[in-house]
Amino acid sequence: MSERKFDTKLVPEKFYVDFSKLLAAISHVSKKTADSHLLENEKNWGEYFSKQNTEYIEKQYELEMLQYGSYRKILSNIFMKNQKFCAARNSCEVISVYNALADLKLVDENTSFPKLLNYFEKKESILKGYFGTSFFGLIKFFKKFDFPVEYLIGKHITEENLNRIQNEYETYIFMSFNNKDNIADMIHTMSITKEEKGYFIHNSYAKPIFFESLYEAVIKYNEVFGWVSKPIIVMGIRKPDDLNKKIIL
DSSP: OOOOOGGGGGHHHHHHHHHHHHHHHHHHHOOOHHHHHHHHOOOOOOHHHHSSSSSSOGGGGGGGGGGGGGOHHIIIIIITSSSSHHHHHHHHHHHHHHHHHHHOOOOOOGHHHHHHHHHHHHHBGGGGTTTHHHHHHHHHEEOOOOOOOOEEEEEGGGGHHHHHHHOOOOOEEEEEESSSTTTTGGGEEEEEEETTTEEEEEEEEEOOOOEEHHHHHHHHGGGGTTOOEEEEEEEEEOOOOOTOOOOOO
8 A cells, every 4th residue: 555645536537537548649659669569579478478377367467578668767767666667567458458358259369468569559558658558548449440338437337337238248347546545556457257157357456256246346346455446437348240350450
């Protein structure tokens, strides 16, 4: 828990989503820098993920071998301090897209994790990647490739609305304040899949657990730490009607 204290009420959910969208439009990573990362990321990813016994990315903290973002000394001193600037710190939104595609059985050579990192670096990274990736950029990505999507922000994240999205969509992504009482405890973005045992949050900081409903997964994320999290935005996603259309990044 951070020693700094900033109530999340000071940052309305819609304001955060809209402001991050604006920052991504004016401060994303250049094509030259992003493309310079791709070859090394593909090599390191192949070596790492081939040893993992899962189709999903669950351990973001292990991804120090992958680059995401454009290094700036001043920004690193402000936001990273002594932490390495890499995908282990700032790629949770891209991980959530990868995991959603994996859930829909749509991961292939065109949607490898390094290629997704490259795509979002160039188009939707916030403040050169130091604030991760715009959630609105995730929505744009799925819409661009004809995935039916629906999203809820802030006060619209109700049990009634989430129960409907649970029934109408196949997989889910959500962004949440880790601790509703302190924005300094940061924000995290995760995917949720529908399993036989219930709803499962992937790449969660909290202890892996199945929830009875999408609503419970979104609302109760992080309660194992004794915190009460606060969802910012939730998105439901379905496969495109035309499954023959390839995702080419």
